[in-house]
Amino acid sequence: MVSDLEPIISAATIDYHYGKHEQAYIDNLNKLIDGSKYADMSLEAIIRESDGALFNNASQAWNHIFYFFQFSNAGLKEPCGKLAERIDEDFGSFDEFKKKFEEAGATLFGSGWVWLSSDEQGKLYITQGKNADNPMKDGLRPLLVFDVWEHAYYLDYQNRRAEYLKRLWEIVDWDLICIRYGN
Numbered sequence: 519m520v521s522d523l524e525p526i527i528s529a530a531t532i533d534y535h536y537g538k539h540e541q542a543y544i545d546n547l548n549k550l551i552d553g554s555k556y557a558d559m560s561l562e563a564i565i566r567e568s569d570g571a572l573f574n575n576a577s578q579a580w581n582h583i584f585y586f587f588q589f590s591n592a593g594l595k596e597p598c599g600k601l602a603e604r605i606d607e608d609f610g611s612f613d614e615f616k617k618k619f620e621e622a623g624a625t626l627f628g629s630g631w632v633w634l635s636s637d638e639q640g641k642l643y644i645t646q647g648k649n650a651d652n653p654m655k656d657g658l659r660p661l662l663v664f665d666v667w668e669h670a671y672y673l674d675y676q677n678r679r680a681e682y683l684k685r686l687w688e689i690v691d692w693d694l695i696c697i698r699y700g701n
């Protein structure tokens with residue numbers, strides 16, 4: 519099996535990370551909501567209104583879909599339009615933004631996610647989220663996320679998290695990130 523995202527993310531990583539880790543979060547989520555008041559809620563509503571094991575599994579289910587679907591080997595390679603302007607305004611330049619985002623990912627201790635999000639005024643934020651955290655909990659709109667749990671990179675990069683973070687830029691589909699921002 520070959521992945522369209524090779525060599526940045528291998529088919530083996532997709533098989534384990536998407537096929538097994540993500541599947542486990544979805545299966546656990548479905549067991550936890552079965553017969554409860556959450557059964558008919560949207561996944562986003564469950565994330566906003568739950569905590570503990572239900573939040574962890576709901577948020578991890580959502581975060582992984584958001585993560586995997588933002589990648590393409592044929593997408594736009596840098597931000598466009600309003601998002602590009604706002605990245606320059608809030609971080610100085612696209613290169614500075616990438617550097618700050620990689621630093622946030624590299625310095626997050628343990629498992630979690632590094633996020634780019636926006637508020638209602640369109641201002642941009644880079645945040646570190648531990649474990650299953652999601653910026654929706656803080657009223658922000660998620661735009662881009664890098665998974666920094668070891669399961670995301672260990673098969674391909676072993677302990678070299680910084681290299682994994684740097685290489686992910688090669689497959690981020692900025693067309694999609696711009697749509698998420700509202701360009």
Ligand code: MN
Nearest residue numbers: 665667669670
């Ligand atoms: Mn993951």
